[in-house]
Amino acid sequence: MVDIAAPASEVEAAPAPKKRRSLGGWVLIAVPYAWLLFFFLAPFFIVFKISLSEIAVAIPPYLPTFDLSEGWQGIRENFAAFSLDNYLWLTEDALYWKSYLSSVWIAATSTAITLVIGYPLAYGMARAPAAWRPTLLMLVILPFWTSFLIRVYAWIGILKNEGLLNQALLAIGVIDDPLTILNTNVAVYIGIVYSYLPFLVLPLYATLEKLDESLLEAASDLGCPPWKAFWTITMPLSLPGVIAGCFLVFIPAVGEFVIPDLLGGSETLMIGKTLWNEFFANRDWPVSSAVAVILLLILVVPIVLFQNQQQRASEKNS
């Protein structure tokens, strides 16, 4: 336990040094930086710009389009033509704000269910004999490697009215009539929990596995029974893993498209699906851009929180 003995101040007092960098070093930084600036960050500004445009029967289907050949005048006219109409439209049609609310609600509920299922699993893995652990870890990671679409698809066959779940329940006599699960919100919950379970289990397992077992022994030694030690020691110390895991489930789940589309029903409102329909079915690029901008605004807070946490965790490790 050398780590524990090392004075913590020394570990923390080593800030990343500001180094002099050679030309090669700058090029090294510039390549991925430029790529991300151009293909990740810049598109957001374009999305924002188009969200202020108007739909048009044209290619591309919006107005005004940028045309630099028109010079400064053209750009000014361009800006003058921007309007907030699309955002106003989002507030007028109940479909949109209902979609947002319902997305957040479905994502939050699914995250809670995932935590309830994932915590015991991660805990069981971390407490399993050391020899089993790499295999268990691999078993959690493996579904993550297999196609998301396929895993969602697999549930259709299970949840259908004449599907395997209903067949099994009818066979053992729990129910007399098949349950309608597919194309309801329940199916969406199941799909999200199932698809995102590994995302929650992995960071949680990492923190639980690192938990020094002698802390629990110390608690027990000082008169704390195991169930209480779980709440006073294990739970608070695993909180960073819980938070990271919940973010990893919640944030992408809010914008989920495949799951509500394949498993959900007509009453399932999720913003990812709404955006998709707006874009592919209605071909209204400006409105779908506005939808994306608002979605991004909703997610900015959790994303920033998540990043701060990641950064702190990685600084702690290095």
Place this chain on the structure above:
Amino acid sequence: MAKKPIGPVRRDFAPWESGNAKPFIEFRNVTKRFGDFTAVDNLSLTIYEREFFALLGGSGCGKTTMMRMLGGFEEPSAGEIFLDGQNLAGVPPYRRPANMMFQSYALFPHMNVEKNIAFGLRQDKLPKGEIEARVQQMLKLVKLEEFARRKPHQLSGGQRQRVALARSIAKKPKVLLLDEPLGALDRKLREETQFELMDLQTELGMTFLIVTHDQEEAMTVADRIAVMDKGRIIQVATPAEIYETPNSRFVADFIGSINLIEAKVAAKNEAATRLKAPNLDREIAVSQPTEAGVGDTVWFAIRPEKVRLGFDAPQNGAANAAEAEIWDIGYLGDVSIFHARVAEDLILKSTVANITRTVERPISWDDKVWLSWDEDAGVILTR
């Protein structure tokens, strides 16, 4: 025959000698197996109230397992453990009147010093005022009053060690278990803390059981030491007895430095023994009887500081002397260690205290010297 005292003694405290003192901690034929590995092998041990007892041994000798069984973290595979008359079988750690100071300290990282110390008291649901008072008392005892609000990672190694100590004695347990408590401290701090621990133990009147691989630490702090090897106890005795009258070559070799000479019993009576070693010209005379018969192979063990070194030959033909050649010299400041080659296959060590700063006739490499020792300087070992 009156037994001569060996080394310094705590005059008023030797319950193990009285024969009728009540045992406080008792291991009765305890065995612990992990799979096919036997960590503790049919071991019995008695520890008395207010004793500072040390389990000493190399890694894997079973000392930590012994302590963990007493703490309740391992259940014995066979045998029983009693604490103050109570059979501990099946009692979980959180119901045992023993507290442990962990080698890693196991301080709760999300609680500050105060909360760490109060943790055990809270489990007992003591009134709030009483907990606060006790925590203050503990903080004062370990001199950490100003650090009450700090988190463990904001403390130095020595401070953490003291928090761990305060936490484990806050509940006033019947016995305090110390698992390599000073292993993470540097040498100087370790020595200071050893004496602090001894004072604390006397002050609190608690029974302390310490596990350590550091023989100096065990010798310094403990009233009695159990030397362990491969799951068995080899010898239980006071530090001085362990050092001066080891009962085996293992103990002699494990504690301090020793010269071991293989020899045969040449003659013996009920008070003294004479040995003959093949690679020593003169006989070895020991003022100690032996169970070994004449002609049996035994080992003569003598500590280096009891081997005198001189240029002058002792009386002609007298026992306990050998001519040698200086082979190596180690200067340690307080003492110097000389390796003197007596025969082809026998090098004896002699430590000489550097009692003056200058020497009139310094000993150097290849010098011809005489080694000699007294009749009660060494012991005969039969195993």
Place this chain on the structure above:
Amino acid sequence: MRKGPSWFNLTSLVFGFAFLYLPIVLLVIYSFNESRLVTVWAGFSTKWYGEMLRNQQLLDAAWVTARVAFTSATIATVLGTIAALVLVRSGRFLGRTLFSGMIYAPLVMPEVILGLSLLLLFVAVDQARGFWTVMIAHTTFSMCYVAVVVQSRLAGFDRSVEEAAMDLGCPPFKTFFAITLPIILPGVIAGWMLAFTLSLDDLVIASFTTGPGATTLPMKIYSQVRLGVTPEINAVCTVLVGVVTLGVIAASLVTKQQEARRQRDIRRAEAQG
């Protein structure tokens, strides 16, 4: 020493893994179903695999996907490894927070946003959509995954070996290829595999950024799934799952074997010493 797992832990493990694996196992089983009805077992048959192999559209889509995945994974691995090096090694520089933000954000960003924004970029720069746009889109988000994977490998890296190499006269550029890369290689390979499967997997981003002649396998599967569950799709999925599973298991066996060999060598060396 740890005791055996308690019944509670064992139960959570069994239930957790049953939940994770049962759907996939059922999917695989029903791909061998004789009947067209996916949910009624009518005997063992491999006919759907034959059907699948005769479906030219499906095979075309698979070929497009494989090419996209291979190219984007390779570029993403190069970019992601550099990004990881920058994150771990470069200390502070202007815009570091922005940079690390751009690495972590795509990991959680909803795919619909990524897809839409990339499409609008391609439209804005007047880039014809097809194979290349899908490839660039996939590279963009999978390089972030690669960066995170490689970064964790770099975090446990003992820099003194690099310093030793440079001390012995190896210039930095050469040191990277001679010392650093071989040591972080397992992370880089894992990153490549991850990028490959992410690309293989993606439906949403590909749907936004694709164009004529660049229909990927997930898009093909999706359009068929919307029409209903068929054993043929089960067969396609089984093949995909099989390929990925075999790849992951093989990779982990190789690393495990290497690790076992390393441990054995260490023990042997110690025994000799």
